[in-house]
Amino acid sequence: MGRNSGFEKDGLKKGMWSAREDHVLKNYVKKHGPGNWGKTARETGLKRCGKSVRLRWLNYLRPGIKKGNITEDEEDLIIRMHKLVGNRWSLIAGRIPGRTDNEIKNYWNSTLRKKLAEQKEKESEVSRNEMVKENLPFPVEDDGHQHLTKCDVVLGGGGGGGGLMCFASNVNVEEDHQRRCLGGTSTDTTILSPRVGVGTGGGANNNIEPTGDDLNYNAMTWNDSIMDLNGGQLYMSEFLQTEFSKFWEETDRFMNFEVGGCSTINHELPNNWDG
């Protein structure tokens, strides 16, 4: 498996690592600690470039590396994280102990992408809009607007104040949406019906407001939300420190969107839920 073992190019060894090379690298790192990979490569006499040495250590030799199949829980987390951050493999790997970005990337490209595509294919066979419409107290016509899907999470970065907040809306966003559409000023890209969101800090302009009425035309688009995260490493890192199991639990409780169409089912927030 993998590259062929031990051919040389420009005086540097390429391809698969031998057991002896692993042994040498392990011993060296044990003595001197990880890092300074160029020096490590030179002093071990491994005839590998620093990059190769670093990669071998991080992806294979480093203590705590978990080998073997990805569990269902891990897979679930990968899918959810990927929805949030996209191909940020190192970020995703950071939330899954013992797994490397390379492993997750490979797993995604070889297994999950295909799996999800098949799943989506199946789902598209069902007329979801019809199902959803049945749950609404008034007739709905599809207006082609972009809507959240069940697993989407609305993220907003806020200025000032640390910590995370999680909010949810208990307005009937569908009704709200229809009302605003009648007003004739909505846009195609506005997220019209967020039910649950997370943001950092409080009260900043670019937080998605938690009420349908306030969720106006300056609301963030989905892409804006992601861009905001990318632009705010601090917020993202704070977010990634959250207890995900609890977070998803809350998310699942309130997000009952179905894919496509105007599709919310009104949920009242529990009185004691304070986000």
Next chain:
DNA sequence: AAGCCCGCCAACCGCATTCGC
């Protein structure tokens, strides 16, 4: 049995970012 195909995954590569001087 032999040849072919394809999925898996370790490793490579190029680019971006960070660090140290």
Next chain:
DNA sequence: GGCGAATGCGGTTGGCGGGCT
């Protein structure tokens, strides 16, 4: 601030191995 080296990251490559014909 500029520059080179080191490090980090994500896309891609390519060979092994198993399944299929």
